[in-house]
Amino acid sequence: MKTVLITGCSSGYGLETARHFLAQGWHVVATMRTPRAELLPRSERLRVLPLDVTKPESIAAALEAAGPIDVLVNNAGLGLFGAFEATPMATVREIFETNTFGMMATTHAVLPQFRQRRAGLVINVTSTVTLAPMPLVAAYTASKTAIEGFTESLAFELEPFNVRVKLVEPGYGPGTRFTANGAERMQGLIPEAYAPLAQSIFAALGSPAAVTTEADVAEAVWHAANDASTKLRYPAGADAIALSQGQ
Template sequence: MQTILITGTSSGFGLEMARHFLARNWRVVATMRRPDPELLPASDALRILPLDVTSEESIAAAVEAAGPIDVLVNNAGIGVVGAFEATPMAHVRKVFETNTFGVMAMCHAVIPQMRERRSGVIVNVTSSVTLAALPLAAAYTASKQAIEGFTGSLAHELGHFGVRAKLVEPGYSPTTAFSRNAGIVIQDLIPPAYRDFAAPIFDAYASPAATTTETDVAEAVSAAIDDTTGRLHFPAGADAVALYNARFG
């Protein structure tokens, strides 16, 4: 049995990933800020650990408690939706602390053991906004774009040691509440000058042409883990696949 550590498993994509890999007979280390054992079925193959990816002490404790990690999935994320000029820089920094620096810190903590074993996979979950930027999501997009470049560089560095780095890019999911997770109220970030511009955008979010499910993302993560080629990008969901094909052909 291989061990997979997944960040951000209290809801959404991360929770479904934990269920998915338990069903595939993996040892699953499900991490979340506030552990809730009732979210996942009891299993000898499951460990639920507290983890705050913005705290180096919390990361070190979780990685030590997890033991040898074969696969790291950096899924934890928060977001902010609104006009950039109305977004306080404190909110922007908060998004980067989790989505960018949190991912980097997790990789920093796990890479040494993978390098020494000369095996392992790191999957960084970003977003389809890295394939086609959306309005009213500038800070979130920037935080995820940074991880795209970071992961591409890691793939070169770590491939020398038999360690693979991959990207999973989920499309739009109406069940994901990144702004709520960050404690940010969207309406506060839409000043009067932007309301006419923002209204049709929020209408489109409410009735999207295509959406991505939690299962789509779990399956894309599985495909990324299983892939032994140099492929880097794994879009998840029909909308993300369409954006990926439009950009890369």
């Protein structure tokens, strides 16, 4: 029976993905900065561990407690919506520390066991902003686009060791906590000059042609985890699929 470790399980995609893998009979190591076991069904196959991907000692402790794993799902991330010129560089660095460097650090820590066993899979969750960039998410888009390039290169690098790396690209998910989790961080990032642009974007997002649900992402991650092919990208959600087909 396989074991998956998932980062960012306190809400949204990570939480639903943990639930999905549990329902499918896997051993699940659900990690979050502040563990809340009550969010998930009780199961002997479940472990809920603390993990802050921006802290190397936290990553090391979580992996030691988890023991050998078969799949790492790098899902932890921060959202950011605002005009780039109004965004402090400290905030930009904060976004990259979690979305990009945190993902790299967790991957870096797990690769030795995968390489030595000549087996393992890393799944990195990004976003369709990497396929269709939009205004007012420049820093966020940059953090996710960096993951795409990193993942594609790493897939070639690890192929001789039978270690695979894949991408799951969710579309727009209004049901997630993307905005709520970053509300404080986004205060004051829409100057008056950018207000009309922001209003038009919010209006468009208020009535999208298609949306991505948390279940869509969980299913895409599940598909990627069980696909033995060398396929790299897995769009999640009807809007993501449409965008990927238009590339």
